Amino acid sequence: MAGMKLTKSPLAPETTPILPQIAGVEFAVGSNGFYGNRNDVFIARFEQPASAAGVFTRSSTCSADVDWCREALSAGQGEASALVVNAGNSNAFTGAAGVAKNNATIAAVTQLNNSKSSSVFLAATGVIGEPLEPEFIADKVREIWPKLGTASLNDAGEAFMTTDTFPKASTASASIDGVEVQIGGIAKGSGMIMPNMATMLGYVFTDANLSPSVCQALLARYTDSTFNCITVDGDTSTSDTFMLFATRKVGPLIEDVNDERIADFSVAFHKVMHDLAIQIVRDGEGATKLVDITVTGAASVSSAKIIATSIANSPLVKTALAASDANWGRIVMAVGKTDQPVNRDALSISFGDVEVARNGMRVPDYSEDAASKACQAQEISIRVDVGVGDAQAQVWTCDLTHGYVDINGAYRT
Amino acid sequence: MAGMKLTKSPLAPETTPILPQIAGVEFAVGSNGFYGNRNDVFIARFEQPASAAGVFTRSSTCSADVDWCREALSAGQGEASALVVNAGNSNAFTGAAGVAKNNATIAAVTQLNNSKSSSVFLAATGVIGEPLEPEFIADKVREIWPKLGTASLNDAGEAFMTTDTFPKASTASASIDGVEVQIGGIAKGSGMIMPNMATMLGYVFTDANLSPSVCQALLARYTDSTFNCITVDGDTSTSDTFMLFATRKVGPLIEDVNDERIADFSVAFHKVMHDLAIQIVRDGEGATKLVDITVTGAASVSSAKIIATSIANSPLVKTALAASDANWGRIVMAVGKTDQPVNRDALSISFGDVEVARNGMRVPDYSEDAASKACQAQEISIRVDVGVGDAQAQVWTCDLTHGYVDINGAYRT
The missing domain is CATH 3.60.70.12 (L-amino peptidase D-ALA esterase/amidase)
Structure with missing residues (x-):
C-alpha cells in the first residue's frame, strides 16, 4: 500500500503535543x-x-x-x-x-x-x-x-x-x-x-x-x-x-x-x-517550505480567496518557491488568470518585508538579492494587493518539489 | 536567461515540416x-x-x-x-x-x-x-x-x-x-x-x-x-x-x-x-506522455470541458500517469471536485481500450495489468462518461514529471 518509505517533513513541528484525556x-x-x-x-x-x-x-x-x-x-x-x-x-x-x-x-x-x-x-x-x-x-x-x-x-x-x-x-x-x-x-x-x-x-x-x-x-x-x-x-x-x-x-x-x-x-x-x-x-507531500499568501485590496472576501488560491495552486509559483526563486512574474500571472476584478496597474507584491512590485511595475529600487533572500526562508509570506477594494483573505500552501512527484508516482491513492 | 540546457521532448515529432513560402x-x-x-x-x-x-x-x-x-x-x-x-x-x-x-x-x-x-x-x-x-x-x-x-x-x-x-x-x-x-x-x-x-x-x-x-x-x-x-x-x-x-x-x-x-x-x-x-x-515542460481526455455524458459541452480540464490539471492524475500508474481513483477525485452535474453511480472510465470502471464501481473483471499496460504507452487516451447527458469535450495534456520541477526551478519566467 505505502509504496515507499517517507522521510519526515522538514516542516514538521519539533514535537507532537501530548493530548489531554477527554472525560467521557x-x-x-x-x-x-x-x-x-x-x-x-x-x-x-x-x-x-x-x-x-x-x-x-x-x-x-x-x-x-x-x-x-x-x-x-x-x-x-x-x-x-x-x-x-x-x-x-x-x-x-x-x-x-x-x-x-x-x-x-x-x-x-x-x-x-x-x-x-x-x-x-x-x-x-x-x-x-x-x-x-x-x-x-x-x-x-x-x-x-x-x-x-x-x-x-x-x-x-x-x-x-x-x-x-x-x-x-x-x-x-x-x-x-x-x-x-x-x-x-x-x-x-x-x-x-x-x-x-x-x-x-x-x-x-x-x-x-x-x-x-x-x-x-x-x-x-x-x-x-x-x-x-x-x-x-x-x-x-x-x-x-x-x-x-x-x-x-x-x-x-x-x-x-x-x-x-x-x-x-x-x-x-x-x-x-x-x-x-x-x-x-x-506535511504537504514533498513540501520543503510553508507559504502563506495574503491577498488584500480585493473586491470581496471570496474574490480575495479565489486569487490567493490561484497563486497557492499555481505549479509555476510552487516550483519557483521550491527553488527559492522570488519569481514574482508568476504571481502576476496567477492573479491575472483568475478572471476576478483586479487593477493590473495598481498591483503590488511583497515577499516577507521585501516589496518587489508596486503600481503594476517592479519597484524602482528592486533588489533581486533581497527578494531571493526572503524566499530562502523555510516559511515565506507573500502579500499581494490587487488595488480594487478593501477585502482580504489568507491561504496557506507549500512548495512543489521532486518529492511530490516521487510520492505520487509510487503511492496508489 | 535559459537557466539550464533542455533536452528535446521525447514526444517531439520526428521531423519539423518544411513550411511553404507564402506569397506576399x-x-x-x-x-x-x-x-x-x-x-x-x-x-x-x-x-x-x-x-x-x-x-x-x-x-x-x-x-x-x-x-x-x-x-x-x-x-x-x-x-x-x-x-x-x-x-x-x-x-x-x-x-x-x-x-x-x-x-x-x-x-x-x-x-x-x-x-x-x-x-x-x-x-x-x-x-x-x-x-x-x-x-x-x-x-x-x-x-x-x-x-x-x-x-x-x-x-x-x-x-x-x-x-x-x-x-x-x-x-x-x-x-x-x-x-x-x-x-x-x-x-x-x-x-x-x-x-x-x-x-x-x-x-x-x-x-x-x-x-x-x-x-x-x-x-x-x-x-x-x-x-x-x-x-x-x-x-x-x-x-x-x-x-x-x-x-x-x-x-x-x-x-x-x-x-x-x-x-x-x-x-x-x-x-x-x-x-x-x-x-x-x-513539448510540455518535462512531458513524457501525451494524454487526451474525452468526457462524455455531460450536461453541456462547457460542463464536459470543465470536467476534462479538471482531470487534465490534477497534479495527482498527472504524477500517476508519469509513473504509468492507471490510478483511476484519482480520476474519480478530479471529476468529483468540479462541482459539475455528474452521477457518481453511473460513472465509467477507460484507459485506451481498457474499461476500468462502470456504473460507479470497478468493473467486475478489472485487471490491473491491462490498465497499467494501457498507461505505459507514450500516448494515452482517457475516456470518462459522467452519466447525466449527451454532451462531450476533449482536452489534451501531458504528465507531470521531475523535469517540470527542474525546468521551473531553474528558469525565470
Whole structure:
C-alpha cells in the first residue's frame, strides 16, 4: 500500500503535543496490516451520548462513509455513541459494496454498544475504488472493542495516517463559566489537499457540555478560515471529513453558540482548528517550505480567496518557491488568470518585508538579492494587493518539489 | 536567461515540416543574445496590406503587447503591414516602460515601412516584469530590416522559442475555387500553458485572399476546440496570442466565412491549428506522455470541458500517469471536485481500450495489468462518461514529471 518509505517533513513541528484525556470518551486502536505492523484503525466510544457535528467534502464523488455521516448526523440530530476510522482503503467509489461494508460495521458497533445506528460515525482514507469484504472492518471492530480505554487520543491520531510523515495533534484548554474544559484534536492529510468544507480527516474532542447545534455552529464559524484556506495540490479528496465531538461531561450546558460563556472556548477551538490545518500543509507531500499568501485590496472576501488560491495552486509559483526563486512574474500571472476584478496597474507584491512590485511595475529600487533572500526562508509570506477594494483573505500552501512527484508516482491513492 | 540546457521532448515529432513560402510575406531574424547566439527575434513584413485577425489571453494582467494588438486590430480594422516578435522578455507587467518600448518599436517600423501604426503587430515572450530600454527592440528592428527576405517561416518559428525543446510548425494547402493556396503556421509554448482564447504565441500565414472578418471568424470558429483545449500546467500566460495573417495574393476574394468556396480551406486551417496546439502539449515542460481526455455524458459541452480540464490539471492524475500508474481513483477525485452535474453511480472510465470502471464501481473483471499496460504507452487516451447527458469535450495534456520541477526551478519566467 505505502509504496515507499517517507522521510519526515522538514516542516514538521519539533514535537507532537501530548493530548489531554477527554472525560467521557475512550479509544482503542488496531491494525489491518495495510501499513506493515503499525495501527491503521481506531475506535472512539462515548460513555454517554455526545454532541456531534461535522463538515464534509463537497466532492460529487464522495465516499460511502461521507454519505453515511451526513445521513446519520441528520437522522440522529447530532447524537454520537461511537466513531470508527480506518486508513488503507477509502471506501470511495465502491458502490453497493461500500454501503454493505458500512452497514456491517455499524451493525457490529450497535450490537456491542447497544446504541442506535445513527449515533455511529465512520470514516475511511486510503485507496479509492477497491471494495473491501463487508465484514472486513466489522471483524476488526469486534476484535479491538475489548481494548477500549487502552489507547490515547495521540494513538488514534497515529492510526489514521496514510502518506502523512508525522501525526497532527493540537490541544487547548478553556474556561466555561469558571470551569476548565479540555480540547484535543487530531488530523491526517498530506496530498489531495484542497478541502472544500473540511480537510482529509480531522476530529476534535472536548469534554464541554455543548449541544449538537452549538458544535455545528462552531464548525461553520471557523471552517472557512482554517481548513478551507489550505491547499497542497488543489486536489479535493472524496473523503474530507472534519468533526467535533463534545462529551458533555464538564461545565454548564451551552445551547447557544453566541452564549458569552463560551467566548474563551471559541477562541481556543479556533486555535486548535487553525493549528491542525497548518500542520497538514506542513506535511504537504514533498513540501520543503510553508507559504502563506495574503491577498488584500480585493473586491470581496471570496474574490480575495479565489486569487490567493490561484497563486497557492499555481505549479509555476510552487516550483519557483521550491527553488527559492522570488519569481514574482508568476504571481502576476496567477492573479491575472483568475478572471476576478483586479487593477493590473495598481498591483503590488511583497515577499516577507521585501516589496518587489508596486503600481503594476517592479519597484524602482528592486533588489533581486533581497527578494531571493526572503524566499530562502523555510516559511515565506507573500502579500499581494490587487488595488480594487478593501477585502482580504489568507491561504496557506507549500512548495512543489521532486518529492511530490516521487510520492505520487509510487503511492496508489 | 535559459537557466539550464533542455533536452528535446521525447514526444517531439520526428521531423519539423518544411513550411511553404507564402506569397506576399517576407521574414528576417536576429539575436538579442537572450539565448546565447541563437536567434530570438523575428520580423514579418507584408508586401501589400494583409488581413489580420487575432485571439488573445483573457488574463487581466496581460502584457503591453497584447493590449497593443487588441487596440491595433480594432483601430486598423484588421489591416497588417508588419509583425515583430521577440523572445527573452515578455514586456508584461512593465507599466509605462512597456508602453514606451512598444511605441518606439512601432515608430521604427512605420518609418522603415512607411505604414500606419495600427498595421504593426507586436508580441513578446519570456521573463515577466523586467522593463527593457525603450529603443532595445527598435534598434534590433533597424538592424535586421535590410535582411528581410533572407529568412524562412521555419527560421521565424525557431526565433521565438523559450523553454521550447523543438520548434512547432505545421502546413497544409487547400483549394479555393480551384486555385491552390498555402497555409503555414508556427507556434511556441511549453509551460504556463492553459490558454484562454489562444496559446502562448502562434501565427498562421496564408496567401489566400481572405478579408479580415473572414480571418477573425475562422479563428473564432476553431480556437475553442484547439488551443483552448490544451493544458500543460493550468497556468495561463500573460502573453497568449494567436494570429492569422492572409496576404491576399492568391485566389478569389472571400468576404464571408460561410462562403462554400473556403470549405476545403477551413478544414485545412483547422488541421494546422489543431496540429500546432498538440505540438505545444508534446513539448510540455518535462512531458513524457501525451494524454487526451474525452468526457462524455455531460450536461453541456462547457460542463464536459470543465470536467476534462479538471482531470487534465490534477497534479495527482498527472504524477500517476508519469509513473504509468492507471490510478483511476484519482480520476474519480478530479471529476468529483468540479462541482459539475455528474452521477457518481453511473460513472465509467477507460484507459485506451481498457474499461476500468462502470456504473460507479470497478468493473467486475478489472485487471490491473491491462490498465497499467494501457498507461505505459507514450500516448494515452482517457475516456470518462459522467452519466447525466449527451454532451462531450476533449482536452489534451501531458504528465507531470521531475523535469517540470527542474525546468521551473531553474528558469525565470
